[in-house]
Amino acid sequence: MSYKIVFFDIDGTLINEKKEIPADTVKAIRELKGRGVEPVIATGRAPYFIKPLAEKLGIESYVTLNGAYVVYKGKPLYKREIPKSHLETLVTLAAQHNHALVFEGEHSFFASKENHPFVKASVESLKVDELPSYNPDFWRTDSVYQVFLHCESHEEHLYESKLPGLKLIRWHPQAMDVLPTDGSKAQGIEALLRELGLTAADAVAFGDGLNDKEMLDLVGFGVAMGNSHEELLPFADFVTTHVDEKGIRNGLVEAGLL
Structure with missing residues (x-):
C-alpha cells in the first residue's frame, strides 16, 4: 500500500x-x-x-x-462548534462544583475563573505563550469548539451521565477535554x-x-x-x-x- x-x-x-x-x-x-x-x-x-x-x-x-x-x-x-444548550448545562454544573472552565474559540481562549491554579498548571504544561484571558460569558456570544474542565480524577463522577451530548477525555491530572459525544x-x-x-x-x-x-x-x-x-x-x-x-x-x- x-x-x-x-x-x-x-x-x-x-x-x-x-x-x-x-x-x-x-x-x-x-x-x-x-x-x-x-x-x-x-x-x-x-x-x-x-x-x-x-x-x-x-x-x-x-x-x-x-x-x-x-x-x-x-x-x-x-x-464544528459545541451547541449553546450543551455548554449551558456544562457551565451550570461546573459552577455548582466550583470548577474552572476554559472555552476554546477560533482565535483565542477564555477562562471562567480568574487566576485559577488548575488552569495555570494545565495550560502551562503545554508550554504555550499565554494563559487564557478571563471572560466567563465568552461561550454565550462566540463559537466554542472545545472546553477544558478543570477537576481531578476522583471528581469525574460528578459529571458522568450528566452532560448529554458531551464526553470527557482526560489529558492532565487536573484537566479534561470536553467535546461532542461523537x-x-x-x-x-x-x-x-x-x-x-x-x-x-x-x-x-x-x-x-x-x-x-x-x-x-x-x-x-x-x-x-x-x-x-x-x-x-x-x-x-x-x-x-x-x-x-x-x-x-x-x-x-x-x-x-x-
Whole structure:
C-alpha cells in the first residue's frame, strides 16, 4: 500500500515530555515531504497553540481541537462548534462544583475563573505563550469548539451521565477535554480526506493518547508510540519506539514511507 498522507498527534508523538521536537523527528518529516507524502498535524490543541511547531516542521495543514477545527494549506476547511444548550448545562454544573472552565474559540481562549491554579498548571504544561484571558460569558456570544474542565480524577463522577451530548477525555491530572459525544480527531480527518479526494485507507496516523483511539482505528495504518497510554495499543497496527528513540522514523519505515 502506498500511503499518501500522514496525521501526527503532537504531545508525546511529535514532541517529548520536555515539549521539544527530537532532531530526528524534524529530519524524518522533511524526508517524508521530500517523497511527496503530506504531513498533517492532528491534535487536541487549539490552532493558536501549534503555530511555532507547525512552522518548524513545515506543516501547513492541521486537524485541531480534537477534530472540531480543520485547516488545509492555511485556510479553514471544517468547523464544528459545541451547541449553546450543551455548554449551558456544562457551565451550570461546573459552577455548582466550583470548577474552572476554559472555552476554546477560533482565535483565542477564555477562562471562567480568574487566576485559577488548575488552569495555570494545565495550560502551562503545554508550554504555550499565554494563559487564557478571563471572560466567563465568552461561550454565550462566540463559537466554542472545545472546553477544558478543570477537576481531578476522583471528581469525574460528578459529571458522568450528566452532560448529554458531551464526553470527557482526560489529558492532565487536573484537566479534561470536553467535546461532542461523537467528536474525535477522526471526524476532522474524514472531512480533510473528503476534500482531497482520499480515503481512510490512503492515510497513516501516529498517536499516543486516549484521544487518538478513533484516529488510529480509522486510517489504513495506525501507529502507537512506544510511550503510548496502554489503552491505545489495541487500536494500533504497529507500536513504534519511544518519541525520543526515533519513534516517528521507525513508524514511517514500517509503513513503507521512508
